[in-house]
Amino acid sequence: MGETEPGVSERPLPLAGYRILSAEQYGAGPYGTMFLAQLGAEVIKVEPPPQNGKGGGDTARAVGPHFLRENESLYFQTFNLNKKSLTLNLQSEEGRAIFRKLAADAHAVANNLRGDLPARLGLTYAALKDVNPRLVCAHLSAYGRDNERAKWPGYDYLMQAEAGFLSLTGEPDGPPVRFGLSMVDFMTGTMMAVGLLAALADAERSGLGRDIDVDLLSAAAHQMSYPGLWYMNENDVTPRAPYGAHPTATPSQMFRTADGWMFVMAQLPKFWTVLVEEIGRAELAEDARFRTPADRRANRDALTAELEAVFRARPTAHWIDLLKGKMPVAPVNSLEDAMDNPFLEETGMIDHVDHPDRAGIKVLTSPIKVDGRRLPTQAGPLLGADSDAILAALGYDAEAIADLKQSGIV
DSSP states (O other): OOOOOTTGGGSOOTTTTOEEEEEOOSSHHHHHHHHHHHTTOEEEEEEOOOBTTBOOSOGGGGOOSOEEETTEEHHHHHHOTTOEEEEOOTTSHHHHHHHHHHHTTOSEEEEOOOTTHHHHHTOSHHHHTTTOTTOEEEEEESSOSSSTTTTOOOOHHHHHHHTTHHHHSSOTTSOOOOOSSOHHHHHHHHHHHHHHHHHHHHHHHHSOOEEEEEEHHHHHHHTTHHHHHHHHHHOOOOOOOGGGOOSSSSSEEEEEOSSSEEEEEOOSHHHHHHHHHHTTOGGGGGOTTTSSHHHHHHTHHHHHHHHHHHHTTSOHHHHHHHHTTTSOEEEOOOHHHHHTOHHHHHTTOEEEEEETTEEEEEEEOOSOEETTEEOOOOOOOOTTTTHHHHHHHTTOOHHHHHHHHHTTOO
16 A cells, blocks of 8 residues: 555545535536545535435436446446535525535535536625635536537537547547547546645635636647647647557557557657567567668558567467566556456555445545555445535524425525
């Protein structure tokens, strides 16, 4: 689990004492606030209450196919570890009044609603600064809150399509291909958390909060990075390359082996030398077609054929054992092999949490370490699990809370 300084485990987590209210749903926003919750912040997840005893809550609770109980999915656990749940109808005047009471003692408010909704629901700094001038209000939307698309709904896959990700992914002669995961959601949620933390640091210095905005399409466009700049400045359009190859470095791509695939990355000249020597083909370094990086790039197909003829003679495990630690190399794992990788257990990336409906759920814990240790992990909350305690702390007695539930406010 890593070396830890004496006594360091007794220190509070970095965000202990911070309270963050989050009107969030599905993936991007909850992914970002989960980092804050695992770093010690009290993240209160504000969810729609059930109607007539049914439904309610983050839509992620109902995403199948695997459930712990009705309306409590394993999918939901992915994004909501370490949080609290408060049911509150923000469409109602009384619900918004309760939210304002909570905001008075909070450090930040986050949401990932459609761009036109934060202002309507009173989740902006302008709407809340009178109760708490230090409050940070972080907004994650599909297209932003200040343009003609503010009312448009949007999801990760749409952003991958519009920002150009799909056009760069897949084999040259195949159709455009999306990522196998919702990477734009994850990136945007992380960016929201970074912006929120930066604004919190400023609020502590200045005594004033502010709005922080990030949107899925802007985040996706930003991630186009160097291919985007190459095109904008040099009119250079990065093409797809076979075997998932790097656009410039060669060989840096997948190769077939006797029983599967592996990824080999000879990004630097020293790794090219290691590769050809270790696989017993040192003469390739003197081949005129492959002598320099430019030569190798110009003759990528010929080099691929030479190397693949070698790699296909032995299974993936043989080549990984031969090359690991000497140059960048990895097996192309199936989902099963990736999640069963013993290295994840050894490094503490897989944790076990107890949920009211199942003990020992395996989860992927935070990739962040503090003082050499993985962060503590708790199961995501049942819908409204913390409503009574949170409302009681605001001064509502049991009868008042019961009335709020009866009226559909909570």
